[in-house]
Amino acid sequence: MEIQLAVAKINKYATSDSGDSVEVVERPNGGISVVMADGQSSGKGAKQISSLVVRKVISLLSEGVRDGAAARAASDYLFTERKGKVSATLNIVSIDMQTATMVITRNNPLPVLIASNAEICAFDDECSPIGLYRETRPLISEVPLEPGLVVVLYTDGLVHAGSRSGESLDINTFLQSVIDDDIEEEETKPQDIADSLLAAAVQLDQGRPVDDITVVVILVSSRKNDSTRRMTVELPLNL
Amino acid sequence: MEIQLAVAKINKYATSDSGDSVEVVERPNGGISVVMADGQSSGKGAKQISSLVVRKVISLLSEGVRDGAAARAASDYLFTERKGKVSATLNIVSIDMQTATMVITRNNPLPVLIASNAEICAFDDECSPIGLYRETRPLISEVPLEPGLVVVLYTDGLVHAGSRSGESLDINTFLQSVIDDDIEEEETKPQDIADSLLAAAVQLDQGRPVDDITVVVILVSSRKNDSTRRMTVELPLNL
Numbered sequence: 001m002e003i004q005l006a007v008a009k010i011n012k013y014a015t016s017d018s019g020d021s022v023e024v025v026e027r028p029n030g031g032i033s034v035v036m037a038d039g040q041s042s043g044k045g046a047k048q049i050s051s052l053v054v055r056k057v058i059s060l061l062s063e064g065v066r067d068g069a070a071a072r073a074a075s076d077y078l079f080t081e082r083k084g085k086v087s088a089t090l091n092i093v094s095i096d097m098q099t100a101t102m103v104i105t106r107n108n109p110l111p112v113l114i115a116s117n118a119e120i121c122a123f124d125d126e127c128s129p130i131g132l133y134r135e136t137r138p139l140i141s142e143v144p145l146e147p148g149l150v151v152v153l154y155t156d157g158l159v160h161a162g163s164r165s166g167e168s169l170d171i172n173t174f175l176q177s178v179i180d181d182d183i184e185e186e187e188t189k190p191q192d193i194a195d196s197l198l199a200a201a202v203q204l205d206q207g208r209p210v211d212d213i214t215v216v217v218i219l220v221s222s223r224k225n226d227s228t229r230r231m232t233v234e235l236p237l238n239l
Numbered sequence: 240m241e242i243q244l245a246v247a248k249i250n251k252y253a254t255s256d257s258g259d260s261v262e263v264v265e266r267p268n269g270g271i272s273v274v275m276a277d278g279q280s281s282g283k284g285a286k287q288i289s290s291l292v293v294r295k296v297i298s299l300l301s302e303g304v305r306d307g308a309a310a311r312a313a314s315d316y317l318f319t320e321r322k323g324k325v326s327a328t329l330n331i332v333s334i335d336m337q338t339a340t341m342v343i344t345r346n347n348p349l350p351v352l353i354a355s356n357a358e359i360c361a362f363d364d365e366c367s368p369i370g371l372y373r374e375t376r377p378l379i380s381e382v383p384l385e386p387g388l389v390v391v392l393y394t395d396g397l398v399h400a401g402s403r404s405g406e407s408l409d410i411n412t413f414l415q416s417v418i419d420d421d422i423e424e425e426e427t428k429p430q431d432i433a434d435s436l437l438a439a440a441v442q443l444d445q446g447r448p449v450d451d452i453t454v455v456v457i458l459v460s461s462r463k464n465d466s467t468r469r470m471t472v473e474l475p476l477n478l
Binding site for chain 2: 001002005006008022028032095190198231232233235237
């Protein structure tokens with residue numbers, strides 16, 4: 001088995017700073033975590049918030065702190081730093097080698113989609129973003145690592161896509177169609193899933209995204225791996 | 240233009256912990272940094288050292304600390320933590336949007352290879368690993384971000400490959416041949432460069448790497464980007 005993770009991320013039209021931040025970090029006891037945050041509003045201020053949150057979380061995770069405790073710490077930290085006036089959404093998804101599970105942590109009203117055996121369910125119980133109140137708690141779900149498991153998370157830019165023209169993306173249906181296509185062609189590529197979700201959203205926004213959009217897709221593949229860990233980054237340059 | 244970065248990483252044969260650590264982190268003023276460390280010896284102890292070093296560096300970089308200062312801090316930190324008894328090599332390569340340069344920081348006797356216009360030169364001035372002495376300083380080189388620039392860094396597992404049978408990989412020549420091939424086919428993929436270097440090393444080791452091997456390739460591409468930032472991770476699972 002291997003874990004395949006992909007991120008696709010685009011800025012709100014005509015802004016140089018994204019209010020979304022996402023980082024991947026190695027876990028000290030094995031596995032990796034992906035941390036995604038969306039700071040309130042957009043531009044420089046939002047970027048500062050989301051990167052402060054992500055930084056705090058990856059720093060704690062890399063020291064071995066549990067995901068739930070890291071999310072609580074980030075909430076208290078943001079609450080203290082900004083006196084409860086600024087919120088951010090936070091998602092953590094961890095591949096935890098110790099428990100052989102995927103641990104999904106949410107402080108985000110948006111659902112995390114979990115597909116297994118070509119059926120999609122939404123982890124969408126009510127929960128709050130961080131930073132506004134004391135005692136904010138994350139919701140946590142644990143899923144065994146089994147081939148075919150696909151987890152999709154995103155920031156609200158994906159949900160708001162098309163709002164300029166009164167349209168919107170039916171993310172579940174879109175994802176279902178992508179997964180169904182993939183099953184026929186055997187090899188599912190999470191980057192293709194992330195890219196096609198992002199492309200559909202950008203198209204609804206007529207090529208000018210109304211908000212920062214981040215899509216993260218994590219897939220457990222049955223592919224026999226060559227024991228090699230790989231990572232790629234593509235970073236657009238606007239110099 | 241866009242930056243394309245790729246990492247390929249394999250453990251020493253029959254060990255579950257790699258003494259190499261590598262992480263990519265976003266820079267708060269734009270751009271990204273990749274941080275690679277190799278802890279003295281191998282296995283759990285080495286992993287602990289290299290991840291301590293990488294964690295310290297990415298945490299400082301994400302707060303806006305300059306690369307050279309982050310390397311010095313990591314050296315002092317390791318020296319203090321382990322009383323000067325344990326060393327680690329450290330490399331940082333940053334895409335710095337403020338200066339529009341690639342900043343290459345070395346505390347590693349091994350060279351960093353820099354290819355531009357199909358010519359390879361080695362940034363190989365003498366420098367020390369961190370952790371053994373006070374006042375250890377990194378060497379820093381800055382290169383303008385221009386299409387066709389390729390930077391390759393690696394840990395000593397790549398250099399020691401083949402030592403069991405008295406062979407070794409001529410990394411420069413190998414890289415030159417990969418780059419020459421790529422020019423004909425137009426689109427250079429850093430993951431292909433990293434993978435082929437790693438594969439050549441593993442082959443010299445008869446499929447049983449004598450040491451942890453990490454290869455990082457960073458490429459400045461003239462490809463017109465769709466303003467989308469992408470990241471992928473492939474993580475082998477041994478459950």
